[in-house]
Amino acid sequence: MLIRKTLAMAAATAGLIGAGMLTGASAASASVLPPEGSGGVVQFWNKHTGLCLEIADWRTDNGAPARQWYCTGGANQKWYETTNSAGRHTYVNVNSGKCLEIADWRTDNDAPARQWDCTGGANQSWSFTNSPEGLLQNYNSDRCLTIWDYGLGVNASQYDCNSGYTQETWHRE
Numbered sequence: 001m002l003i004r005k006t007l008a009m010a011a012a013t014a015g016l017i018g019a020g021m022l023t024g025a026s027a028a029s030a031s032v033l034p035p036e037g038s039g040g041v042v043q044f045w046n047k048h049t050g051l052c053l054e055i056a057d058w059r060t061d062n063g064a065p066a067r068q069w070y071c072t073g074g075a076n077q078k079w080y081e082t083t084n085s086a087g088r089h090t091y092v093n094v095n096s097g098k099c100l101e102i103a104d105w106r107t108d109n110d111a112p113a114r115q116w117d118c119t120g121g122a123n124q125s126w127s128f129t130n131s132p133e134g135l136l137q138n139y140n141s142d143r144c145l146t147i148w149d150y151g152l153g154v155n156a157s158q159y160d161c162n163s164g165y166t167q168e169t170w171h172r173e
Contacts, residue, residue, distance in 0.1 A: 032097035035118070038080040041094060045071055046147045047133065047169035052077045053145075053156060055115050060096040063103075066113040066156040068147050088125040088139055092118060099124040102158050107141040113156040133171045135161055144168040 034041075044053040051068035054077040071077065075095035082090045091100040098115035101124040118124060122140035129135045136145040143158035146168045161168065 032092075032094065034080045035082055035090075035092050035097075038082050038092075040081060041078050042081045042091070042172050043071070043073075043078050044136070044170045044172055046167070047171060048166040049147055049150050049154075051147075051152070053079075053170070055093050055096060055098075056153070056155075058095060059115075060098070062098065062116045064096070064098075064115050066100060066115065066145075068154050068156065069152055084125075087127070089128060090118065090120075090124055091126060100126070102138050102141055102143075105140055106158075107143070109143065109159045110157045111141070111143075113145055113158065128170075128172060133169060135168055136170050137161055145170065 045051060046053070046068055049068055052071040053066060054069050054074070056065050056067050058074070058076050069077070076093065078094040079091040079100065080094060082092065084090070092098065093100065093115055096115055099118040101114060101116050101121070103112045103114050105121070105123045116124070123138065125139040126145075127137045127139065129137065137143070138145070138158055141158055142161070144161040145156055146159040146165070147154055147156055148167055159168065
């Protein structure tokens with residue numbers, strides 16, 4: 001945890017604006033209002049890499065990839081969590097107002113995670129087991145959100161759930 005926070009501070013002090021990661025309007029001003037029924041804001045970091053789940057490059061368009069990056073606390077790394085009556089979670093990106101989903105209703109291993117307009121579809125519905133640390137499982141595919149590499153900017157995808165894989169284990173805070 002200390003390493004993750006140290007990396008986040010180092011990234012922030014390295015000048016994200018100068019690196020071209022924050023352009024135009026300030027990131028804080030891009031935040032959207034929470035959806036009705038939101039249970040609060042959460043952030044996910046991967047146990048395998050210690051990096052946070054975010055929508056790449058502060059993008060707000062449909063199809064923007066979910067990836068891992070230094071934990072900066074930015075709105076593109078925060079998610080409104082809503083829970084429906086069946087106990088399924090939806091994660092709405094604070095920056096874009098779009099939902100985390102598995103692309104194109106795919107059910108195969110390595111299908112990419114991305115953001116899209118919230119539709120209420122099963123490909124945008126998730127379960128989170130063993131809170132505060134566990135698996136983020138997609139209801140449509142029954143597969144888990146995964147990060148396979150340590151590198152910055154590695155895209156998230158889905159893979160068969162195996163609680164022994166730290167690549168699939170997320171800490172939610």
